[in-house]
Amino acid sequence: MSATRLPSVDIGIPCYDYGRYLADAVAHALDQDGVRVRILIVDDASTDDTESIGRTLAASDERVRYLRHPVNLGPTATFNDAVRWASAEYFALVSADDLLAPGALARAADVMERRPEVGLVYGEAVDFVDAPDRSSIGDPVVERFSNGEEWLTRRCVEATNTIRSPEAVVRTRVQHHVGGYEQSLPHTHDFHVWLKVAAVSDVVRLGGPVHAWYRVHGDNLSIRQIDGLETELRHRHAALSLFFAEGWVPESLGADLRQASGDRLAALAIDGANRLLDTSGSSTAADDLVAFAAEVGQPGRFACSMYGLRRRSGRWWHRSGAAISSRVVRRLRSEIAWRRWRRLPD
Structure with missing residues (x-):
């Protein structure tokens, strides 16, 4: 990474009725050394105090913008607003109830600055309820490179999504090339995006220090907990089927x-x-x-x-x-x- 130029990262923070978490999410996103950040808060017509908090955050820092939907459009429309807005070199999507760890964006940007063929970098997302565990922040970084086909093959053979989103950083031009989040995949739209990214670029997983904290609470239970294993597996199958139908990989x-x-x-x-x-x-x-x-x-x-x-x-x-x-x-x-x-x- 150049000593005179800081990589730029745009961060989309989708929010629906998570006003109680929003300020903390924005603070962790702004407190990222080694990169230039911009933040777009996308409020999907929240019914709590998200609007007043979002407008206050935007007024207090020029790096923060606030966008509110007049009516609730759903998660994928909210995510895609952030995707369309992004114009920096790199892009991250962090839910308002999750937190970026210190140095996470700089570590990801450093990889993609050195490896132009890499389109996706992700680290470890650690669950938390009240206060995140910061014990691994200073751990040494372990870089694990996979060419896109290798990574894609593992994900298909396992039929499992190993990324929950806040720990992922995507090269923006790659994100724009593969497109946004698919509305027909309400629970596996992110899995579909990662598959597409791996079809056109390489992937790096960063081990060592935590990259993001994933908040566990009653409003973000997994689809398996809500509707059962069969429903979860059907959603995975839908994401994989759409990916193959779109022709991102050779038919062979x-x-x-x-x-x-x-x-x-x-x-x-x-x-x-x-x-x-x-x-x-x-x-x-x-x-x-x-x-x-x-x-x-x-x-x-x-x-x-x-x-x-x-x-x-x-x-x-x-x-x-x-x-x-x-x-x-x-x-x-x-x-x-x-x-x-x-x-x-x-």
Whole structure:
């Protein structure tokens, strides 16, 4: 990074009824050394005190702008206002209830200044409830580079989004090239964006110091907590399907990745169905998961697993020793798979 020129970063802060968090989010975004920042607060017609707080913040610092929707347009429209506004070299989208860690933007910008082929840099987002854990701020930075195809392949094979948004910084021209957030994907619009970015550029994950803090509270529960695993998996499938349909990767690669992601989602659905039967014995939600697995997995590949699930429909099975041993085996397999996944760079 040049000693005489500071990279520029535009930060969009979407807000709906998060006025109680807004000033803290803006303060953490402004307090970023080594970069020039601008902030756009996009208020999606909040009904709390967001408007008065946002206007006060904008009036007190020329780097802050405030935009209010006259009516509620929803998250994706709010995000896309920030995307269209961005004109700096780099762009970040940070929800009003989340916080950027000190130095996060400078670390990301430094990578992209040195590596013009990189379009996405992200670090670690740590959950917090009341006060963020700042213990890792001074840790050494570990830079993990992936070419776009490698990173994209991992995400499709795992069918999992590993970025929650506040920890991500995108090269603005790349963001504009791939477009904004898709309204038809209410819960996986960000996953869709990361896939598109990886299709046209390389990716770096920064280990070490925390990059952002993700606030956990009752208003931002995951889709799984609200509507269940089947709904979550369907939303993931929708993001992946749209990505492949849009033709961001050659058909020869896309066909393989499409099938791999479908098989992974099917496996997750079958595992979820088994867990439901282990814990509650209820077959309705498990049946829905099995039906989803049949939709997205390769025909015949999961036939044995589905047959096993059908055999478990009676309560006698749960009282048997076979059920107990099966639970233990599945738990061990899940833990082994999790540990293997953690060793892979994201």
